[in-house]
Amino acid sequence: MTLFYSDVFVLPLPAHHRFPMGKYLRLRERLLASGEFVDNDFRVPEAASDAEITRAHCPQYLRRVATGELDGAEIRAIGFPWSERMVERSRRSSGATLAAAREALTRGWSANLAGGTHHAFRDRGEGFCVFNDAAITARAMQSEAGLKRVSVIDCDVHQGNGTASIFAGDDSVFTFSIHGARNFPFAKETSDLDIELDDGTGDDEYLWHLERGLDETLERSRPQLAIYLAGADPYEDDRLGRLKLTKRGLARRDRMVLGALAARRVPVAIAMAGGYARDIEDSIEIHANTLQIAREVWGDS
């Protein structure tokens, strides 16, 4: 098994910035410490190339990100100060989801230990997202593997607005997002399937809706590849989320999504997406559980 990480590409952030940059390295360390994963399971991906990025983003946007020409409002919307390391990290993180998809097509599943940058639009970024890794990956797999149908299953607590926008009117990529109705983004886009949940929604209600959403997604899109955004931020003690899932509920979610895909032999590339728990170790534990569950469900392929 190979999982892809980009935690060695750390971008410089001011003190007290609310993005938990340290969580990615700690996730990899936690997986190693569990004894269920070894060093050889982890690999640094290639950076996504200009050609790969511009299948999902407009060339002018890529150029302006790469050369640091974004204006103040665009930088504020992204939420990271511009630096060359920010650009490199964004390319590597997209490259990690892309590499995970290639791996999944031969071995059933793989994961990016970061990624899930679903608020990036074709020509702009927001909410800590510069390039849309799922969109870049779906387009690459269509181009290089000839896939006709890809599903993005987005279980981050925030709507996958950038992904929905990039694939609006495109029947080849089905976008499903299940999220908090009152969570960011406040003006939502239209996915192929959106399920909006009230503040405080707990495990059972969430899973009831998810099961129906998954059935509809798989029935309507019959995907040859799924990209699963396994956000840890629907967690009850998340600083940014408005839902109230427990760790056990999130593990049931992962088992439901990954089990449904495995039962239909749909390969899956997993991205971690958000996770901002008051105690960041909780987010790390939830992400680690996702990967352990994936391995259980698919076997050590």
Ligand SMILES: [Zn+2]
């Ligand atoms: Zn999120």
